[in-house]
Amino acid sequence: MPMYEFGCPKCGVVITELCKMGEKGERLVCSKCGHIGLTRHISGFSSPGISGGTGGGSCSPGCSGNCAGCH
Numbered sequence: 001m002p003m004y005e006f007g008c009p010k011c012g013v014v015i016t017e018l019c020k021m022g023e024k025g026e027r028l029v030c031s032k033c034g035h036i037g038l039t040r041h042i043s044g045f046s047s048p049g050i051s052g053g054t055g056g057g058s059c060s061p062g063c064s065g066n067c068a069g070c071h
């Protein structure tokens, strides 16, 4: 399973979760303030240079924009 970073839109805390592919974080609960619905960050694993091309069509059909888990 891929690891995703999620940010809380309310308090700004960032957490890292192992989630299934396509997880958007909308059901995750902030461990700090209890807000439900976190925002997924696009984290390129150990490649901080990857930021462009999100949502591009060069990946597999199941890829939701973060290619970290699909190839």
Ligand SMILES: [Zn+2]
Binding pocket: 008, 009, 010, 011, 012, 013, 030, 031, 032, 033, 034, 035
């Ligand atoms: Zn929070």
